[in-house]
Amino acid sequence: MINKANLFAGAALTGGLLAAAILGAFWTPYNPLQLDMLNRLGVPSSANWLGTDEFGRDVLSRLMAGATASLSIAAITVALAIVSGTFLGMLAGVTRGWAARGISAVSDALLAFPGILLALTLIVIVGAGRNGIVIALAIAYMPGVMRIVRSSVLSAREREYVEASRVIGNSELYTMLVHVLPNCLAPITVLGTSMFGWAILSESALSFLGLGVPPPAPTWGNMLASGQPFFEQALWLSLAPGICISVALLGTNLLGDALRDRLDPRMAAI
Amino acid sequence: MFRYFLRRTLMTGITLSLVGITVFFIMRLIPGDPASLMLGESATDEQLQILRGRWGLDQPLPVQFGYWLASLLSGDFGVSTRTGQDVLPLILDRFGVTATIVVLAVAIAVAIAVPAGMIAAWRQNSLTDVVAISLATLLLSIPSFWLGLIMLLVFGLKLGWVPVLGFVGFDGDILRALSFIILPVVTLALIEIGVLIRMARASTIEVLRLEYVTHARAKGIPEWKVLVRHVFPNAFAPTLTLIGLMLGNLLGGIAVLETVFTLPGIGKLLVESIFARDYPVVQGCLLLTATVFVLINLVVDLLYPVFDPRVTVE
Secondary structure, eight states: OHHHHHHHHHHHHHHHHHHHHHHHHHOOSSOTTOOOGGGTTOOOOSSSTTOBOTTSOBHHHHHHHHHHHHHHHHHHHHHHHHHHHHHHHHHHHHOOSHHHHHHHHHHHHHHTSOHHHHHHHHHHHHOSSHHHHHHHHHHHHHHHHHHHHHHHHHHHHTSHHHHHHHHTTOOHHHHIIIIIGGGGHHHHHHHHHHHHHHHHHHHHHHHHHTSSSOTTSOOHHHHHHHHGGGTTTOHHHHHHHHHHHHHHHHHHHHHHHHHHHHHOHHHHTO | OHHHHHHHHHHHHHHHHHHHHHHHHHHHHSSSOHHHHHHOTTOOHHHHHHHHHHHTTTSOHHHHHHHHHHHHHTTOOOBOTTTOOBHHHHHHHHHHHHHHHHHHHHHHHHHHHHHHHHHHHHTTTSHHHHHHHHHHHHHHTSOHHHHHHHHIIIIIIISOOSOSSOOOOTTSOHHHHHHHHHHHHHHHHHHHHHHHHHHHHHHHHHHHTSHHHHHHHHTTOOHHHIIIIIIHHHHHHHHHHHHHHHHHHHHHHOHHHHHHTTOOOHHHHHHHHHHTTOHHHHHHHHHHHHHHHHHHHHHHHHHHHHHOGGGGOO
């Protein structure tokens, strides 16, 4: 009962934001970068549903463009983390010897850093901005994926059905892709959903700090940061992006819970 | 038991060495020569040569690592290129601010969330349970820095109950010091309550199904005693691990919250140092927070047998 409600609410919230993000890539009510100095800090009205910001730009248009930026950054980050983590995890699980130990050691060391801290530091190396965020967050999330894949591969490697696949003459690579890898599909789907939420949160945090996507291009994080000085006169500038981030996180959290219940029968009853 | 302790401690030692190697390489990956990074732009050629010689930058990497580690172990974390302060006392001082807030917030969150999660589990699928779990999921979906902004607006600006900016230490007026940190503590506690309620509830539900709980009830033990004496110890073990991870994560990761509340914590120091290219401080912050994270996990591992003695068995 709760699970179904979770799935429905999570899918609705996430789907709604995705739709807004896709729409925002092609159409917004106004140009999100269009300045209008005569209409600064305008209160929400029929012309500007969510008001205007300190440069007279339409907040709703900027939120939609921000959704496009935030969600695409999160999606690319998660895809990169999953692909690289799966590759390295398989490598560490399949091969024995120094390569495997080296990969595992590096990932264990990376896991010893609190998440956002590692991303912050990696940004120093790769540089701030959109690409910097994607690379830094992907590297920060990669060890988690790697750990799951490696342990699935290690436990599946010695099973009879995997042994059987080798015995009938399938190549090692084919055996891995067809018989071993599907084992980690469920945990990776669940982790990927959570990572999508973390990526949205981390991106907005980094942009809020000024290390992310630079203005004037809108993201939810840098909108919050630029609205902060005005929150006495123009509360909507601080409320709107924050609510968007919360809705995105709530959506992915609910979806993640529902997926975990579906894909991991042990958890279903809880 | 002793072997378990020894193995955990040894593994922590290995992880710490890996952390050291990682930080060493991260600092080497930053574009530019480590000596000029450490001395800043105002350094003269002569100073650079002296430092390059001292760090053996003309030597192979493993030797350089040796020099680097030796100076760290002797307590020499370098000097801030921005202010000229010694890094080690600076980061320890800032870390104290962060630790005060994080420990208070987590303590409050545990005191509220663990009983709440257990009650929700005990009355699984009741209205109480649905309300608790929905509230928890909602709380953990709010970004801490946004909740902080809203709290600042409501309690600082509109109601004027607490000061909006700044921080004073605890060596003077305690009440005044508390008034500066109460909002960040409450903000952080609210969000962590969300995370902890879900964990406490899930692990309590698993334990409540076990036969020994039915057995305890069948013996006629009062329900509160079953929960406190029989269910709690087993249900608390996974939550303890989460608390450890949470403490470690927060001690390094509340940079944004500290920026919102203008608190001189280690996260804010790190962000400022990144902007100022003050790499000795960046390196110090990284080393300190990662070490604390690893050590907290060690403490959790060592405490674990108190709640679940099975883990000491091979």
